[in-house]
Every structure is written in C-alpha cells, then in structure tokens.
Amino acid sequence: MEGVVDGSGAQLVVAELVRVQGLLRQLEAHLSAPCSVELCRGLAAQIVALTDRSIGIATRSFSSASGGGAHFADTAPPMPALTSCTPSPLSDGSDHQPFRTTNAKKRKTTARWTSQVRVSAAGGAEGPADDGHSWRKYGQKDILGAKHPRGYYRCTHRNTQGCTATKQVQRTDDDASLFDVVYHGEHTCRPGGASAAAAKRPHAQTLLQSLSASLTVNTDTNTPLTPENRATAPPLQQQQSVSASPVASDSYGLGGAGYGDWRCCDGDLQEVVSALATVTSAPDHAAMDAADFMSYCFDFDPAVYGGIVGTPSFFL
C-alpha cells in the first residue's frame, strides 16, 4: 500500500474498534433479552460516536503521514447528495453546427457537482494518481488568479455507455504536488482499476449501507432515510454527527442516530449490531492500520486512488 500511516494512529484506530466491539457485545446481550429501549439507544449512540472517532483518527493519521502518496481533503465541503446527474446531450445547436439540436455548451449549474477532493501526484507524476476510472481530456483553461491551468475530463465511456461523469483537475497554487479534483455527475460505467481494490472488501459496502439505513429513520413516519425520500429529509446538519472527521461529517446516516428528527430505529438495532459486528470482526481487523481500515470500511483504496477522500459512494 502506498500510503504511509503513523503507528500511533493505527493503534488508536484499533483501540477504538475494540471498544466498539465491546459495546456491540453489550448491545447483543441486551437485545437477546427484554431491555430498556433507552439503554439500547444509548449503546447505539456510543457505537456511532466511536465509529466516527475511529474514522476521524484514521483520517488525521493518514493525512499527517509524510512521504506517502496520499493526502486527504483538508477542506472537504458539505456534499449535496445527487441521486443522478442530468444527462447532457452529446450535441447542441450552435449556428455554425447544423447537426446540433440543443446547446451543450451551456454552463452546468453548481447544483450538479458531487464531490471535491485534494489528491497528490502519483510518484511525482504530472497528474494525480489513477482514480480507477478512465478519463478523456476534452479541454484545458487558464483560470483567472490561478497559477496552473484547469484540465477538463469526461468519462471515456461517455459515448459507448452513456456515462456522463466528468472531472476537473487543477494543480494547487501553494503545493505543486497536490491537485484539486472536482467530480461531476456519477459513473454509470464499470470502473477498471478499482476492481481489484473492491475485491479486497467484499461485504463492507453492503454492510455499512444497511447500517446507515438502519441508523437513520424518520421518527415521525418511522421510515428509513433513503435516496428516494432524502429530498424531504430535514436539513443536512440535523443528520450529521458531531465528529470532526471530514469523512464522517460529510456522510449521511452513520452519524444520524440521536440527532435532529432522524433517530435510530429500535427495531433495526439487531441489524445494526450484525452489520457493525461483521465489520469489526473482519479478518485481521486487529492488524489493520488506518489506511486498511479506511479501505475496508469505505469505497476507496489509497493505493489505487492516490489518497482521494470524498463522500463514500454508497452514502450518496
């Protein structure tokens, strides 16, 4: 793995995971016998808080590592979750292009963006590390006030698979080894380089997705928070955890228990326990360093993505 993680951070993460596991066992014991809902709720809240802390530790540990190829977004903005990107026509109707029917040069609205990350160059390469998708450069612009031009990329499979994902890459002014990468839309094609990394974490996505859904329900309607009903959900800040972790605070669901009107659903606690227990009892989890933990729990691998950190895709 390319990313270098300091040992103290990894130890902290492991220690936190051990505590999570202990709480899960307590919760399991309470669930097997009649118990106070409030007690279970309290345990669940502790588990959530510990999970957030673990993620935060892993993030900080990873970002402070020196010499590695990975850097985390230091100012990751809150990310509006877009369930789909508006397909843009492949041709438009400018005056001198008779085959165009609509205007594709129309500037996209800011609401279309999905994530912004800061990544490092791969081993001194000219651009950021491979992010697992294949991109085709379609433009470059000098940006006012910026030292370096901005490159515009779209998914190579735009025409063959209708994938509308695009990204913008710009070298940062203050550190030439760092790049700001803004992704638009979502990939509807199959990634290439990420497949190997995905194979390393066979069930983490599914488990954490169900965990997220289980932890976050509307207490008025008793319905889980889903991409479909998210539009009617309360403001994002009511769903966020108090963790300072950029990953956790940008995520829906995990930090949702106990905050705002969206609380842990008692009936789903068993599922939560099962999901968290599986994650924390993952093979060799005790030997995981921070990077491995992040890789296992979230949909990215520093070795593949060069340290990209955004909202895990399954939270979008």
Add this chain to the structure above:
DNA sequence: CACATTTGACCAGA
C-alpha cells in the same frame, strides 16, 4: 486506423 490530447473558438451565465 482508432483513440487520446491539444488548443483556439464558441457560448452562456455572472
């Protein structure tokens, strides 16, 4: 030959 990159021009929103 197919595909990717470069680059000047076009265009719409601010």
Add this chain to the structure above:
DNA sequence: TCTGGTCAAATGTG
C-alpha cells in the same frame, strides 16, 4: 464584458 465550460478540428501516439 469577462470568465469558465465545452466543442471540434488538428495533431499525436501506438
């Protein structure tokens, strides 16, 4: 009018 996002012809590469 300025700025930034996109187009598309020209060019490069394997």
